[in-house]
Amino acid sequence: MxxxxxxxxxxxxxxxxxxxxxxxxxxxxxxxxxxxxxxxxWTGFVVRNSYVASQEFNRKSDEARAQAALGWTSRLSISGGEIRYKLIDAGGKAVALRGVTAHFRHPAYEAQDQTVDLSPATNGEFAAALTLREGAWIMEIEADAGIGNPHRDVRRIMVRDGTLQ
Structure with a gap:
């Protein structure tokens, strides 16, 4: 055994x-x-009231069509810890702006979202100091050109090594 x-x-x-x-x-x-x-x-927060946001959709669409009809283009650069923004009209001249505000939102979390007021610089450009974390951002620029509604420029941007890609 x-x-x-x-x-x-x-x-x-x-x-x-x-x-x-x-x-x-x-x-x-x-x-x-x-x-x-x-x-x-991430809090999951998208809008405070989805019903109100849905009611504003048509108005915002009309504003976007009116803005597109102007034929303006924008120039944006982010590098060296600075953001620079300029609007150019259909004739190729700089649009005279009263003020520019840039809102940066991270798509996944709100902790580093920031708003920056740009100041007049040279040649119709507006500039401000800005340091963004690397990655994807949703950028919304509101430029007051004195035409009623502010010119809105919304983009999804990628920042790598402190530079716009």
Whole structure:
């Protein structure tokens, strides 16, 4: 007879229990970690009142069509810790602006969102100091050209090494 009970190399119920606990323990730990990171990084807030936002859609669409009919183009640069913005009319001349405000929103979290007021610089440009974290941003510029509604320039931009890509 064999005097060893539980000879080495045997797979027992205890081994199976250990494997199952380890397997599901890893799954639960990863899920809890991901849930915690998701709940602390983005609030999920998009608009305060979706009904009001839907009612404003037609008005904003009309404003966008009127703005496009002007034929204005914009020049934007972000580099060296500075943002520069300029509007050019259909004739190729700089549009005289009263003020420019840039809003930067990160698509995934609000912690580093910022608003920057640009000041007049040279040749019709407006500029301000700006440092953005690398990655994707939603940029919305409102330029007051004295025509009623501000000229809106909304873009999704990518910043790498402090420079607009």
């Amino acid at each position: 064999n005097s060893q009970s539980g000879a080495s190399g045997r797979f027992t119920g205890t081994h199976m229990l250990g494997i199952m606990l380890a397997f599901f323990g890893v799954i639960v730990a990863v899920n809890l970690t991901m849930a915690m990171l998701a709940s602390t990084s």
